[in-house]
Structures are given as C-alpha cells and as structure tokens.
Amino acid sequence: xxxxxxxxxxxxxxxxxxxxxxxxxxxxxxxxxxxxxxxxxxxxxxxxxxxxxxxxxxxxxxxxxxxxxxxxxxxxxxxxxxxxxxxxxxxxxxxxxxxxxxxxxxxxxxxxxxxxxxxxxxxxxxxxxxxxxxxxxxxxxxxxxxxxxxxxxxxxxxxxxxxxxxxxxxxxxxxxxxxxxxxxxxxxxxxxxxxxxxxxxxxxxxxxxxxxxxxxxxxxxxxxxxxxxxxxxxxxxxxxxxxxxxxxxxxxxxxxxxxxxxxxxxxxxxxxxxxxxxxxxxxxxxxxxxxxxxxxxxxxxxxxxxxxxxxxxxxxxxxxxxxxxxxxxxxxxxxxxxxxxxxxxxxxxxxxxxxxxxxxxxxxxxxxxxxxxxxxxxxxxxxxxxxxxxxxxxxxxxxxxxxxxxxxxxxxxxxxxxxxxxxxxxxxxxxxxxxxxxxxxxxxxxxxxxxxxxxxxxxxxxxxxxxxxxxxxxxxxxxxxxxxxxxxxxxxxxxxxxxxxxxxxxxxxxxxxxxxxx
Amino acid sequence: xxxxxxxxxxxxxxxxxxxxxxxxxxxxxxxxxxxxxxxxxxxxxxxxxxxxxxxxxxxxxxxxxxxxxxxxxxxxxxxxxxxxxxxxxxxxxxxxxxxxxxxxxxxxxxxxxxxxxxxxxxxxxxxxxxxxxxxxxxxxxxxxxxxxxxxxxxxxxxxxxxxxxxxxxxxxxxxxxxxxxxxxxxxxxxxxxxxxxxxxxxxxxxxxxxxxxxxxxxxxxxxxxxxxxxxxxxxxxxxxxxxxxxxxxxxxxxxxxxxxxxxxxxxx
Numbered sequence: 001x002x003x004x005x006x007x008x009x010x011x012x013x014x015x016x017x018x019x020x021x022x023x024x025x026x027x028x029x030x031x032x033x034x035x036x037x038x039x040x041x042x043x044x045x046x047x048x049x050x051x052x053x054x055x056x057x058x059x060x061x062x063x064x065x066x067x068x069x070x071x072x073x074x075x076x077x078x079x080x081x082x083x084x085x086x087x088x089x090x091x092x093x094x095x096x097x098x099x100x101x102x103x104x105x106x107x108x109x110x111x112x113x114x115x116x117x118x119x120x121x122x123x124x125x126x127x128x129x130x131x132x133x134x135x136x137x138x139x140x141x142x143x144x145x146x147x148x149x150x151x152x153x154x155x156x157x158x159x160x161x162x163x164x165x166x167x168x169x170x171x172x173x174x175x176x177x178x179x180x181x182x183x184x185x186x187x188x189x190x191x192x193x194x195x196x197x198x199x200x201x202x203x204x205x206x207x208x209x210x211x212x213x214x215x216x217x218x219x220x221x222x223x224x225x226x227x228x229x230x231x232x233x234x235x236x237x238x239x240x241x242x243x244x245x246x247x248x249x250x251x252x253x254x255x256x257x258x259x260x261x262x263x264x265x266x267x268x269x270x271x272x273x274x275x276x277x278x279x280x281x282x283x284x285x286x287x288x289x290x291x292x293x294x295x296x297x298x299x300x301x302x303x304x305x306x307x308x309x310x311x312x313x314x315x316x317x318x319x320x321x322x323x324x325x326x327x328x329x330x331x332x333x334x335x336x337x338x339x340x341x342x343x344x345x346x347x348x349x350x351x352x353x354x355x356x357x358x359x360x361x362x363x364x365x366x367x368x369x370x371x372x373x374x375x376x377x378x379x380x381x382x383x384x385x386x387x388x389x390x391x392x393x394x395x396x397x398x399x400x401x402x403x404x405x406x407x408x409x410x411x412x413x414x415x416x417x418x419x420x421x422x423x424x425x426x427x428x429x430x431x432x433x434x435x436x437x438x439x440x441x442x443x444x445x446x447x448x449x450x451x452x453x454x455x456x457x458x459x460x461x462x463x464x465x466x467x468x469x470x471x472x473x474x475x476x477x478x479x480x481x482x483x484x485x486x487x488x489x490x491x492x493x494x495x496x497x498x499x500x501x502x503x504x505x506x507x508x509x510x511x512x513x514x515x516x517x518x
Numbered sequence: 519x520x521x522x523x524x525x526x527x528x529x530x531x532x533x534x535x536x537x538x539x540x541x542x543x544x545x546x547x548x549x550x551x552x553x554x555x556x557x558x559x560x561x562x563x564x565x566x567x568x569x570x571x572x573x574x575x576x577x578x579x580x581x582x583x584x585x586x587x588x589x590x591x592x593x594x595x596x597x598x599x600x601x602x603x604x605x606x607x608x609x610x611x612x613x614x615x616x617x618x619x620x621x622x623x624x625x626x627x628x629x630x631x632x633x634x635x636x637x638x639x640x641x642x643x644x645x646x647x648x649x650x651x652x653x654x655x656x657x658x659x660x661x662x663x664x665x666x667x668x669x670x671x672x673x674x675x676x677x678x679x680x681x682x683x684x685x686x687x688x689x690x691x692x693x694x695x696x697x698x699x700x701x702x703x704x705x706x707x708x709x710x711x712x713x714x715x716x717x718x719x720x721x722x723x724x725x726x727x728x729x730x731x732x733x734x735x736x737x738x739x740x741x742x743x744x745x746x747x748x749x750x751x752x753x754x755x756x757x758x759x760x761x762x763x764x765x766x767x768x769x770x771x772x773x774x775x776x777x778x779x780x781x782x783x784x785x786x
Contacts, residue, residue, distance in 0.1 A: 225747055244747045246559065246572070254750075293555075300555040301572070363728040365747050372573055372733045376553045387733050389646065 047164025525776025603663020
C-alpha cells in the first residue's frame, strides 16, 4: 500500500476537530459571574481607542479616569483626589495615592502623562486627538500631581479628563493583543474572544474595594430575539436596551425578568444635507418636521420608550432651554409651508410628489420600520421618500462623506453643551467634527466659540440658550426623540444604578443575592 | 396515475396563485402599503383576514401583492437565464473546439461558487432592489441551462436530420434555432420550472437578509424578515408568508416532476 500523506492529514485534522468539541476549560458562566448580552462586540477596550458605545461601557469597568460623570452627568473625581483651575488655561489634578494597576504597579502621574501624550501623538490615530486639541502640554508635578496647559480657555475640558488611564508604555492596539491590557479598574480582562465574548474578572485589590461580583461575561448576541430567548433560557442575566419594544410584555409574562425603564439622554434626530438645493430651504425642513408624527411612532413603534425631543439637550441638562417650541404633527401646515417655499403639489392628493428625497438608514429591523413610517408620513404631504438601507459601515461612511439627503442617527451621551460646536460649527465638517449636514451660520459660529471660552456657568447657560433657540428656528437637524433606557435583568441582581447615557459603570457595585436560582 | 395527479395538483396551485397575483388590485381588501400604526399586530379578524403587521398593514393584501413580486422575480430570472444559457450552450455545443473549452471553463468557474453567496455579494455591492436581485440570480442561473443545452446539442449534432439540414446548406443559426432547439424544449421546460422555484426561494432569502426588495415593497421574504422579531408575540406575521412560499414552490415542483415524467417517457 502506498503512503498517502493526504489521508494522514485528514485523520489528524479530524482528531483536532474532535478535541475542539470537548468542553473548553473555561465554562460559559463561571460561578458568581454575571452574564450581560451586548448587541455588538466591543471593538477596542483600550480607552484611547474605544469609541463605540459598547466599547466605552466595557472599557470603563477596566480602566479609571481622572474624572467620571455620575448618574446625573455631573463630573466626580475618580483617580483625582481633587482638581482645580489654576488660571483660565491651567488645570491641576492631585491623584489618589492608593491606586494600583492589575499587575500591582502603583498608578502615578507618569502613567497619566503617558496616556494623554500617546493619545495626542498624531501617529497614534487616536479618536481622542480631536477633543484634546486645546491641550498644549501635560506635565507631571511630582509623583501624584498632573498639570494640563491649554491653548485657550476651554469650558468643556473636564470631559477630556474622562479618558481611561493606561500604564506608561502601553503600545497602541494592533501591535499586541488586547488581552494583555492592564488597567486600574474594578475588573481585569480575563478572556477576549473577538465577535463572541469578553470575560472580566473582579480585581481583588481594587482601591474602592473588591466588587461583589466574581466577574462579568459580556456576550455578543447581535439578534434581538435571540437575546430575549437566551434570557428566557437563563444563559443571559442582564440586557440593557436594544430590545424589541413589543417583546417587553412577553418577557414580563414569560420570564422572571425585572423590566425597568429610565429616562435617557440619547438623542435621535433626522440629519439633513444642507447643500441639497431643496433641503437648504428652511421652510422645507420645517415642513418635514411638521409632517412627521413623532407621537404615533413613539406610542406604537417604540411602545412609549422615548419622549418627543425639542433639541439635543434633554430637560435634565443644566443648559436645557425650556422655552424652545416643540414641532407638533401638523400635515396641513407642512403643506402650506411647502406651497409657499415654491413646491406646489402637481396633482393635489394624486400620486405625483412635489419632490423626491432619499433617506438612508441601517438594516436594523426597528430602523427600517421607522423609515417606512417616515415614508408614509412624508408621502401624505407630497414628499416622496426613497428608503435605502445599508449595513452600518457603508451607512456611516456615506454620512461622513456627506453622501445623503436625509438620514437618522442618535447622539449618545452629550455631557457638555460644547458638543454643539462639533455638530454645527462651520469648521466642524467631517473628519474634523460631526457637522455632517454642512451647516454654516456665522452668528452661531461666534456663539459656539464664546460658549467654549467662557467658564462662568450662568454666562454659558445664556449662550447655549441662544444656541438652542437659533437651532430650533433654523432646523439644521430635525429633532425626533430622546430614547428611554430599558433594563431587563434577572431578579436577585442588586445595586445596579442605571445611567441616562446607558453606562454600565455601576455593575462594579452590583451583587447577586444568594437565593438566586440559575 | 400518481404522476398525472401531481401534475394536475401542481397546475391547479400555480394557476390559482397566478390568478390571485394578477387580480391582486381587485381582490385585495386593503392597500398593501397603507399603514395604520394604531392597528398593529392584530390577529385574524373579519376586517383583516390574516391580521396586520407591525405597521398596521393588512397581511392578506401584502401576500397577494407579494405573489406578483415572486412571479416577477421567478419568471424574469429564468427567462433571462434561459436566454443566456441557450446562446452560450448552443455556441459551445455546435461549434465545439476552443470556443467550447473556453465557455465551459467559464461555466465551471461560476458553478464552483455557492450561488446564493455570490448573489449576496453582488447585491451587497450594488445595493438592494428587485432589479439587482434578478441580475444577481442570473449571474449564476444561466450556467445550468448552458450545460443542458450544450449536452443536448452534442447528443443530436450527429443525428441524421441535423446532418441533412447541414448538407442542405443550412446556416448554423438556422440549424440551431429551427432544427435543434425544438428538440431541447422539453428538457428546458422541466429545468425552467424548477428554476422558477429556486429563484423564488433565492429572492425570499435575499429579501430576508435585507438585500432584496426595498421597503415597503411587499415581498414574502422581507415579510418573513419583518415578522421574525415578533415570532413569539405574533407568529401569524411569519406563518402566512411562509405558507405562501411553501405552496408556490410545492406547486412548481409538482409541475416540474409531472412534466419530467410525461415528457421524458414520451421521448423514450
């Protein structure tokens, strides 16, 4: 018989795959771990590169930052013991002295300096470079003091102090695997299976005290109905948001879930391309705003899990301007506005539209459904909407390139009103900022510039009140709603505090009661 | 005879479906795209025989109009594929030689791809839309017909009546179209029947993945997709379009089987 290398190879291969079928050494749910279902896999846990919401949320459990917003979006010291404004362009932070990294090294000013300098390095391509552009220098003052020198007064600077601190010398991701990431947070990284799960282990020597949970498993389950079924099966303990609103009564009736809803700050809006010959007319944008029946969409498609928005900042925000009028559903007024803008309906109630627009959105079920509702509602006032759905990467790429008429996106976690600068200043066109609609308004530019330079809260409140009134009149984006956060969890989970921006930071204080069945 | 019965049953199912599709505007109780957000996820009732979907649209009406989408995609995909298949296959079979080699290697390469995967890639690049779905399905669909036509032509090329036609000075085009193709029709017809069924399922799969019909076009595949999230709370959203696809494909397969039994027996 001839020797056949191929069959030997096949035999070995079969043996290897058999071995792969044997139970892995680490169980799905190690004892005392809490299993959290996420919709998308966190792309980067390194805080210098984490940008998507899930990455930011998981990263915050592994890393500490100088300041951290609390459940009311107020900045609280975390690694900082105290902080002060020395003069209008200098901030001085004093660090806690009892903080160590997961490998036992103490966290000092040198680590903070390294983290910021590596994020500022143009070669790092860190998304933090934009927000940190006002920082001129970061200096260590002794072992536990850190000084930031700014180019100009910058009121939103405390937001820059929320960057997670990595040990000095941590290379950029890509060069090494992220499993080796070391932070100073309540949990350390135990396992990282891309696209599958992230396992975090409690840090026994955490400076705020050991977390009550033995660890956390973040499982990536992209499909909403699979998440709900896994929850029913008991293989998932905790889901926040991204649940089909109609599934909530089912979850309440068929599982032992505790379902709670909380006011959130996530702002959903309709983006408009202001370079478009029709959409650059203000009356047209106003007509679109009046044609959309937010109330019906919120009541029926979102099952009440949102509230009608008047603008980016929600009523809980210190700078919220309450006198800004809402945009009630009024198709008649929408038609009048379109007539006066020079777009009469060619055949009244007939099939011919006044004009056609395209609307881009993602392929997520709820997004498609909302798109179809928009199409119907705009159709009633004579605007034909062509709905185009894309997977996220293509969609987001087109939006940043300005390749769209209308689209819808959400703004997650606005803390300082300086976010308006990134969204509407004429210097904030992508890739510098997020003014994707190419809005230009010299008067608003001036307001936004002074808003970030003034440090007095009352003065800023007045400035942003004017900003909000201008935007409500001009409608460079059309406000839709503020999304409520939904938390579905097994009974027996105690100590979890929902954050309006969906942060999961309070999981470090959560515990599983002993009587819990699993 | 069982064969006859299945052929008859298939023809009745298809005729009924085609009739419903053709008469959809007359018999549908509601507009397939008219929304009524207040009346979402209703179960079957007198007003909505098969209930309503999440946007309050009548499911029966959407299924009736969806039959038109399926019929359109099924027939145009197959028609286009057959046309390309006949052209390539007969050129290849009739002339043989290097042309045959070249064309058949192209067919081999295309057939090596999993069809649905290539269609997914194609629609992902071009963007969703029924026209793109039809093109994507033809991209692979024609190869089967080309193979079939070539094989049949090779089989009859040396038969006497073909030799006679050639000897009488018939041009290749005339020999192929007048003398050869009529002999291929039974085989093509059978293959095309199964092809329509396959195209309808493929359209359903692509629409299910969000790569087919754009909303609010009522396509059975996208109805399945839209209903999937409500599988536990409103199963009727997926049951009825699923049944519609099943019935149609069953009808086509019965007809295909029946035709094969009749035509191939006669041929022997």
